[in-house]
Amino acid sequence: MTMWIGEQEIEDLAIGAALLGTGGGGDPYLGKLMVQKAIRKNGPIKMIDPTEVPDDELVIPTAMMGAPTIMVEKIPNGDESLKSLQLVEEQLGKKAYATMPIECGGLNSTIPFVVASELGIPVVDGDGMGRAFPELNMETFNIYGVNGTPMGLYNERGDKCLLTTLDNKMLEHISRGIAIRMGGACHIALYGMSGTDVRRTAIPNTISLCIKLGRAIRQAGEGKQDVIKAIEHITENSIYGKSVVLFQGKVVDVERRSTDGFVRGKAIVEGFDNFEGEELVVEFQNENLVAKVDDHTIAIVPDLISFLDLETGSPITTEGLRYGFRVTCIGIPTPDIMRSEKALQVWGPRDFGYDMEYQKIEEIYDTRREKV
């Protein structure tokens, strides 16, 4: 279904993207401003359903890579992603029919809208991560056989790089090095693919889902509805599954350390109300990865684990998490496309260094409930 994205939709998208960012993904604030400026100049932006892309037309996803901390200081010119997309177009000898996010969580949910507005092309409502992940090979596009290259990298100075690699693991490895040399952050276009491949490999309707979630959280903040129930209702009617309340309590400790571009650590939450006497531990590496209650694992990556402010329902990033916060920890089951054997080889718990098997969040939840 075609949707027109105006300033309010982008506000809501930024909130929803913070929720699906599962604690990471970078603050969407700057991206939001860039899109709002584009909308003021060019009018609302067209967002189309994956089914609306003709089979043979080309879709080129766009994003930023590197450290969001750098981008909020060295703010872009606004045309870098577009230029990186044009690099890929040139190499392929074909114009893009549309662009698409590679990641619906955090900052990268917004970048393609800037490109779309300037080029007058639509954004495809879908992405390749279904949340936020730290590496460019962690994409359903990669998992289901789309070649990530030719990849265009472009920085604000106009330095550019066209990258071709034999596989997408190498794409991640080499481009990360280039991003650092480009000043710690750059803009990219990659995983150019046909309409057929979009339908085969993309996680559909994740951006409209972000907008719905963001709107629900905003309206809950205005006292119009119960945020947890609204999120349950929205996720239940999406390709994700019905969200579950994993825990409610008070953050009593947050431990963080930085290694190799990852902020690793854990948050400990002391339960209250229905969770009185229990303790939740959430381990993160930029994003939240594993949740345990009293040493029993209750949610595992790639399922989504997010913290919400208990009162307002606003998503809280791992960076913003602090002692004393009253939080609801919610879990959202990922769509089946993200849970296949192939997918779990790319973003299963073992890929983040955990010696454990993936278990579906809703199954753990049901077993736990039966015990109670």
Add this chain to the structure above:
Amino acid sequence: MIYKIGIDVGGTNTDAVILDEDNNVIESKKTPTTLDVETGIFNALEGVLSKTDINFHHIKSVMLGTTHATNAIIERKNLAKIAVLRICLPAGQSIEPMFSWDESLKEAVGNQYYLLHGGCEFDGRPLHQKGLIKEECVSVLNEIKETGIESIAITSIFSPVLEDYEKELADMAKEILGEDFPVSLSCEIGNLGLLERESSAALNASLVKVIKKVSYGLERSLERYGIQAKIFFAQNDGTLMSLNYAQKYPILTIGSGPTNSIRGAAYLSGLEDCIVCDIGGTSTDIGILVKGFPRQSSLAVDIESVRTNFRMPDIISIGIGGGSIVRVKEDGEVTVGPDSVGYNIMTESIAFGGDTLTATDCLLASGLVTIDSPTCDPNRLQSLNQKTVKKAISVITEKVSVSVDKIKTKNDPLPVVLVGGGSILIPGDIEGASKVIRPNYSDCANAIGAAIAQVSGEIDKIYSFEGRTREDVVAEAKEQVKQHTIEAGANSDTVEIIDFEEVPIAYLPSNVIRIKAKAAGELLKSTLEVTNV
């Protein structure tokens, strides 16, 4: 003996205190804040000076915490016409300066800006070339000279890492616009985050006329009493700046009120690490003091729709105060606040002959507290249901306890200092508090906070480990921040690091780290003796 005066202008009251050199309170006075602010300051000064017999020549310093800057921004009054110069090309064009500002505020300051070549990467490598393009800068500055701009703000990409570009442009501005032309540098105000730091600098540039007016008014008032004292302004972080510095960086006065209140309360209780709970008529502000300074919020702060990266004290405000309205719902549930009879408590609450049930009424009815006032008669509360009273008190205690706990960073109990007119609402203990302290003079804690403030210095930079150890980097950062503090007027023997934070940088695998640090020290005595003619 030499003396000092602390003045705090709050939303409701303007307070003044006189302290001796050992920080003993000699006199205090509370007067209503006036619309023009100056009159209120003068009244408070007059109030406190008329009560004392000390020799006015022995008053050597005056510390002022004021809301002038905030009011000017809110009311769009007395703001200077500014130009914002962003040194960013070939980057930084996507969002122009002041983009997200409210239209009326943009209009009030003129909404004029220029983008120039320069700035650097996170590791100091130049974005364009080393140094600025002279001709480009000269032509922009000449244009500014001709358009009647009153003040300029300069920002440059990664200026918290390398200030050179901003400083170079500031020097050129002096040559072309004149030695005294107000120039605000973003590197001296804000932290990483270009848009927020730039907005802080731009707001600052717009406030230069406001602060001139305040200092002029204060100097005139002091002259009338023959007081020759050095004037200081309180900053949002609980430290002082000289009159000169305040004229350059007036934005730093914003948010000084709550900070002064927290520091003053803690001083009165003799504690350096504690939680301060300031209970007023309508709301309760809860803050935390770590090593004598209020912990600052890590969140972006909005000043009138403008997102800044200004560091404000971390304050939790809840809608509980002496005048909070108490209601009983149909199901028997009792609610307290968030609405309040506010300053009309002496007429509207039941114990004072009114007909609104307030939090204060419930405390009086419980018999736990008494109020010594001719118009207060607890007998008016006899018909009150004791169950309701008990429930209301437990709601109040619970809400305050939860917020006290929220503001902590660790589970260990901390002492809680209770101040403010509404502090009778908490007659007993607070959960999670090691003890509850109710100090004397607590009604003018904020003016005392201004008077006892120290001077500080700050850094927020990204450092590279390339070719050196972590210890070297940390030592360099600590040395830099101490040097900043001494430059701000601190006695070097008393300078201490009060905040040191290593912030990891996400999604960037290389040997860099961001360090935020702050140091503070006692005001150098010789700074005061200079005026001792």
